[in-house]
Amino acid sequence: xxxxxxxxxxxxxxxxxxxxxxxxxxxxxxxxxxxxxxxxxxxxxxxxxxxxxxxxxxxxxxxxxxxxxxxxxxxxxxxxxxxxxxxxxxxxxxxxxxxxxxxxxxxxxxxxxxxxxxxxxxxxxxxxxxxxxxxxxxxxxxxxxxxxxxxxxxxxxxxxxxxxxxxxxxxxxxxxxxxxxxxxxxxxxxxxxxxxxxxxxxxxxxxxxxxxxxxxxxxxxxxxxxxxxxxxxxxxxxxxxxxxxxxxxxxxxxxxxxxxxxxxxxxxxxxxxxxxxxxxxxxxxxxxxxxxxxxxxxxxxxxxxxxxxxxxxxxxxxxxxxxxxxxxxxxxxxxxxxxxxxxxxxxxxxxxxxxxxxxxxxxxxxxxxxxxxxxxxxxxxxxxxxxxxxxx
Numbered sequence: 055x056x057x058x059x060x061x062x063x064x065x066x067x068x069x070x071x072x073x074x075x076x077x078x079x080x081x082x083x084x085x086x087x088x089x090x091x092x093x094x095x096x097x098x099x100x101x102x103x104x105x106x107x108x109x110x111x112x113x114x115x116x117x118x119x120x121x122x123x124x125x126x127x128x129x130x131x132x133x134x135x136x137x138x139x140x141x142x143x144x145x146x147x148x149x150x151x152x153x154x155x156x157x158x159x160x161x162x163x164x165x166x167x168x169x170x171x172x173x174x175x176x177x178x179x180x181x182x183x184x185x186x187x188x189x190x191x192x193x194x195x196x197x198x199x200x201x202x203x204x205x206x207x208x209x210x211x212x213x214x215x216x217x218x219x220x221x222x223x224x225x226x227x228x229x230x231x232x233x234x235x236x237x238x239x240x241x242x243x244x245x246x247x248x249x250x251x252x253x254x255x256x257x258x259x260x261x262x263x264x265x266x267x268x269x270x271x272x273x274x275x276x277x278x279x280x281x282x283x284x285x286x287x288x289x290x291x292x293x294x295x296x297x298x299x300x301x302x303x304x305x306x307x308x309x310x311x312x313x314x315x316x317x318x319x320x321x322x323x324x325x326x327x328x329x330x331x332x333x334x335x336x337x338x339x340x341x342x343x344x345x346x347x348x349x350x351x352x353x354x355x356x357x358x359x360x361x362x363x364x365x366x367x368x369x370x371x372x373x374x375x376x377x378x379x380x381x382x383x384x385x386x387x388x389x390x391x392x393x394x395x396x397x398x399x400x401x402x403x404x405x406x407x408x409x410x411x412x413x414x415x416x417x418x419x420x421x422x423x424x425x426x427x428x429x430x431x432x433x434x435x436x437x438x439x440x441x442x443x444x445x446x
Contacts, residue, residue, distance in 0.1 A: 065350035068102035069358065070430050077101055077433075082302065088408050095437045096408045098235075098383065100299040100428035102351065107343035108298060108336045115335050124153060124331040130307055132341040133292060140268065140345075143281040150310040152321055155328030157265045158184050160291040160308045161229065162192055163325045167317045168259035168289070169194055169227050174219040176228045178207060179416030180385070182235045182263070186416065189229070199228075200417050205237040205376065205385070209248050216256040228253060230262040232279060233270060236415055236424040237385045238378025240270050243277045250284035259314075260288040265306075268297035268348060271356055271379035286313035294337035296381075297351070298344055303333035355382050358427045358434055365438040370445075382428035385412075389421035391445060398423045405444030407437050 078085060084099040115121065130148035137143045154160035165175060171193040177185050178201050189196050199215035202208035212228070219226040230249070233240045241249075253260050262279040270276045280290050293306035306329070310318035340348075359377050362384055366375045374387035386409075388397040398411040401423065412422025427434055 065346045067354040067357075068105075068347065068351050069100075069354040069428065071103050072101060072430070074430075074433060088402075092402065092406045092408050093433065093437050093440060094408045095426050095429065095434075096410045096424070098296065098381075098426060098428075099301060100351075100382065100426075101430060101433065102299050102428070104300075105298055105340060105344040105347035107339045107347070108300070111335045111339035112303075112332055115332050120331070120335070122331055124305075124326075124329055124334045127151070129153065129305065129334050129338045129341075132338045133294075133307055133309075136268075136341040136345075137278065141276055141278055141281070143278050145281055145312075146278075146309060147312075150312070150315050150318060152308045152310075152318055153326040153329045153334070154291070154306050154308050155326070156295070156304050157263055157291045157293050157306045158188050159328065160306050161261060161263060162188055163321055164261045164289040164291070164308055165189070165192060165194060165227055165229075167320060168261070169225045173224050174226045176212070176215055176219060176226065176258070177416070178212070178231070178234075180236060180412065180419040180422070181231050181415055183414040183416075185229055185231070185263075194227075198417050201234070201237065201239075205234075205239050205378070207239075207241060207245050207249065209245070209252065212249065213252050213256075216252055216258045220256050220258065225259070226257070227259045227261055230260055230279060232262050232264050233266045233276065233380025235266060235381055236383050236410070236412075238380040238383060240274055240276060240378075240380040243275075243282055246277055246279055247282045247284065250279075250282055250288070254284050254287070260285065262288060262290040264290050264292050266296050266381045267292060268294075269352070269355070269381055271359065272352055274379040276380075280309060280311045286311040289314050289317070294340040294344075297348055298337075298340040300333070300336055300340065303330060303336045305329045305333035305337050355428065358382075358429075358431060359384075361431055361434060362425070362427050362438070365435060369438055369442040372445075382426060384425045384427055386423050386425055387421065388412075388423055393421075395420040397421065401441050401444050403444075405440035405442075407440040407444070
C-alpha cells in the first residue's frame with residue numbers, strides 16, 4: 055500500500071501548505087484553463103505559497119510605492135552568490151549579465167546575437183514546446199538532434215547534426231535545456247564538457263535554458279553549462295521563476311561566458327525593458343533569502359518523486375516511468391496502454407485530469423504525457439487515481 059510522506063522537522067514542506075479548495079481560487083493558467091471538475095497537473099506552476107522573504111520584499115515595495123523601472127545589478131549579484139554557494143561556481147560575473155523579461159525572450163535575444171535569419175538552431179527533442187515556435191518566429195530554422203534512448207544527450211548524434219548544420223556556411227546555435235524539460239535529465243559535467251568540445255570544433259554557439267537549475271534532487275549535482283571547460287563562448291538564461299513559483303513575476307538574466315562578453319555588449323539595452331522592477335526584487339529576495347524555503351521544497355519534491363513511482367507501479371502498471379532528478383516534471387511513457395499518440399486527451403476526457411500531451415514536445419513525444427508533481431501528495435494521489443480510472 056502506498057503511503058503519503060509526512061512532514062519532517064524544520065521548514066515546513068510548501069507542497070503540503072495549500073488545500074485543493076484554496077488552490078482552486080487561483081486565477082492563473084493552471085487553474086483556469088480547464089473546467090473545475092478537471093484536476094490540473096499540466097503546466098509548470100507549483101501548488102505552493104510564495105516564500106515569506108519574497109512576500110516581504112514585494113509587500114515592502116508596495117508600501118514604498120516602489121513600482122517604477124528596474125535598476126542596478128542586485129539580481130545578478132544575488133544569482134552569483136547563489137551559484138557560488140549552491141553549485142560551487144564563482145564564474146558568474148555580474149558585469150557579464152543582462153536583464154531580460156523572461157527566459158524565452160532572453161533565448162530570442164541570445165539567438166539574435168549569435169545567428170542570422172535562416173540559420174539553423176539545433177534542439178534535442180522531446181523538449182520544452184516553446185523552443186520550436188520561438189525559434190521559427192525569429193526566422194531561424196529548427197533542426198532536431200533527438201535525445202538518446204536513455205533520455206540523455208546523444209553526443210554522436212549531436213556531432214553529426216553540428217557537422218551538417220555548418221556544412222553550407224553561415225552560423226548555427228544549439229539550444230540546450232538543462233535540466234532537460236520534460237524528461238528531467240540532469241546533464242553531467244562530462245556530458246556538458248563533451249558538448250562544449252563539439253560546439254567549439256564545429257563553431258556552433260550554445261545557448262542554455264537553465265530555468266530549472268535550482269530544482270534538482272538532493273544529492274544530485276547541477277552543473278552550469280558556462281562552468282565547464284570550453285564553454286566560454288556560451289550564453290545562459292537563468293531565473294528564480296521555476297524554483298520559487300514566480301512565473302507570473304517576469305524577470306530573468308542572460309549570462310555570458312567570458313568569450314561571449316562582446317556578444318552580450320551588442321544586445322540593445324531596451325531588450326531588457328520588459329522585465330518588472332517588482333519581479334526583480336522578488337527574484338533577488340528568493341535567491342538571497344529563500345534558500346531554506348527551497349530546501350524544504352526540494353525535500354517535498356523528493357518525497358513526491360518516490361510517491362509517484364510507487365503510484366505508477368501500483369495503479370498504472372502499463373506505464374513506463376523512469377524517475378529523474380531534475381525539474382518537478384515526470385515523463386510517462388503510455389504507449390503500451392493503447393491510447394494512441396495523444397494519451398493526454400484520453401486521460402482528460404475519461405479521467406478529468408489534465409496532463410501535457412507528449413506530442414507537443416516534438417520527436418519522441420507521441421504516446422507520452424508530462425505530469426507536474428509539484429503539488430500535495432493528496433492531489434498527486436488523486437491524479438494517478440483518475441488516470442487509472444480512465445483505463446477501466
